[in-house]
Amino acid sequence: MSHTTAAEPIAEQVDAAALQARLDEYWTGRAAAYHRRQVEGERAALDRDLWTRVWRGALGPRPLRVLDVGTGSGYVAHVLAELGHDVVGLDSADGMLAEARRDADERRRDDRPAARFVRGDAVRPGDTDEIGHTPFDAVTSRWLLWTLRDPVDAVRAWSALVRPGGTIACVDANWYPDGIDRGVAVESADGPDAFGRTYDLSAEAALPLATSADADAFVDVFRAAGLVDVATTPIHEVAELDRRFGVSPGHESRPQHLVTGRVPLT
Template sequence: MTTATSVTTTSLQDRLDTYWSGRAVEYHAHQVSGARAAIDRELWTSVFTTSLEGCGVDKAGALDILDVGTGSGYLASLLTDAGHHVTGVDHSPGMVAAAHAAHPDLRVLIGDAHAPGIPASSLDAVVNRYVLWTLPDPVAAARAWRTLLRPGGTVVAVDATWFPHGVDPAMKVPSADGEDAFVRTYDPATLGALPLGTAASMEDFAEVFRVAGFTDVTVQSLPQVAELDRRFGVAPGHESRPHFVVTARCP
């Protein structure tokens, strides 16, 4: 796992929050519209419900779940529809506002992935999608998540090796702050401050949870995402990257 360069966490987090707030409306619209939307929802329902099987000691049915970096509430909504009790947290005010607008019945709060503000030992699972790569301190975040879980609880994290060679300066992503906002935000200094920002292997992501004290850490590739990318295309400005799911157990 790479080591972050010296950038103050506060200023870095402010930069990230500002970008994702400006991106929120377009980000949500891309997830829920178009020919791929229903197929994606079916895929992610399957990935997460399968990964959560056996989660929760002496518990059947609904799980108490925290969706960290919930964004516009996509994953939290999906798991709520699957019958679970879900709280979403995100540090970007714009994303939380988008989640409230799209899913008014969801419990979505402003919260830091590194310190979500949830009572200790109160959860069966912590989940996230596309969050680990952009955390300033993923190991510290994972350690915090471990304290929130009941014994036998599970983390399920989906991500990809997005930028092993850095961000293409010509990349354009729709945002209220301009199509160059992503490139301006995730410049070399920012990527250098994110331990997984330029990770080249899914094992780098799994290692976060081993270092954080989890057991039964597994990582599995998700080739079906690449197949959908081939059939339907990818988000504007992005390219298809290998996806994977990491699962880890709280001892």
Template sequence: MTAQHRIDAYWNGRAPSYDEYVQRPDRFADDQRAWSEIWSRALPDPPLDVLDVGTGTGQAAMVLAGLGHRVTGIDLAEGMLERARRHAAAMADGPVIRHGDAVHPDFPAASFDAVTSRYLMWTLREPEVAVANWIRLLRPGGTVAVVDSTWFPDGLPETPGGLADHYDDQVRAMLPLAAAQSIDQTVAVLEKAGLDDVTVTPLTSVYELDRRFGVAPDHEHQLQFLVTGRA
């Protein structure tokens, strides 16, 4: 089993509980409003052709499609994709969900106006290679917009069970942002890959929602960030 297969296996197993948390009825409407505002600020006006890499259960892809963009979401974890396809099928003009590698997306050059991701950068192998490939897919002036945080500044958990069983030493060695101590490390990746005008926006609206409703099990209350750059 390769390191990427170990990552995929973890998210295949996590898919049901992850999706149930995202769909929590007590905060779903508030989340939709907050993320609609975040992505509206991140991208030019719709309709754009958007590639959502590491789409998972399709949360960002669904919000982006709801804003009027033409969205394609890709992921390697079939368990997550099954959930994303189910959500997309229930939505008029929903995103197209495909199996695909975020590091090497299999699309022609200049296919998209924007590439997005949500909670991918920390678990992304070869992030500079990935971002360079995203830039290749963008039309002139296109946007890369990623959302993430410094989830494990003290290192990934090593206690057996769950994450530690799949994110072993081989996997950790492949993920330079997994234990990032500052969002500036993500900024540096985007800049080194060739993006211009890289900016960071703290997502205070999501922070407040987490304060009101609580965070996912085994997570801490942390500030998340939107990082954008222009091709």
């Protein structure tokens, strides 16, 4: 089976706005179950400890202004807030934003650190006035790269919002190296076949990283977008937790990678 590469543009026959609207509808339907899976159960505390370590290592100890793109239900954004960062979470799926804001409200009532959330396109976050005009120190994402319709343009857009020398740090995996399995059942308000209906052949062809085979594809995107000091770090602990507790319905355990790069100083 042939796969698209990171440098290939979105397929001409797919309208970018229509595709993003379809993806947003899917993730809205998945939002409640997606959030619940991350914050409940015996694995939740171990996951929280792991991701706290991952993001502390990626961004360092100094408090930063961070934009978390494709924030989903706000999991990473709130981990970052707990680490002392000033965090704005951005997403275009209304259901995910509702979960993130609900969690943020609960945190504030309990006097716990919370991120702020805004609606916006992860590929063009600079179009969103609510993120403010002060440069960010870092942009983060988790499990977003694979489903970006134009990952190189997205990373370029993120870089434009970050101060020179700032950091782009993303976690992802090569989820579907043999092609997207449209037969998987998911927990969704739109039915168990929602994933297959959303990520059909046209969507797969329009998402350059959806069928990437290894972490080099993420590295290629970062470098094509102009980042320097690009590096990948495997996150082996995720596989161990997958073995102990299992994975989300419709998923396989895949090696996960932290991909980092810096915005050039000049």
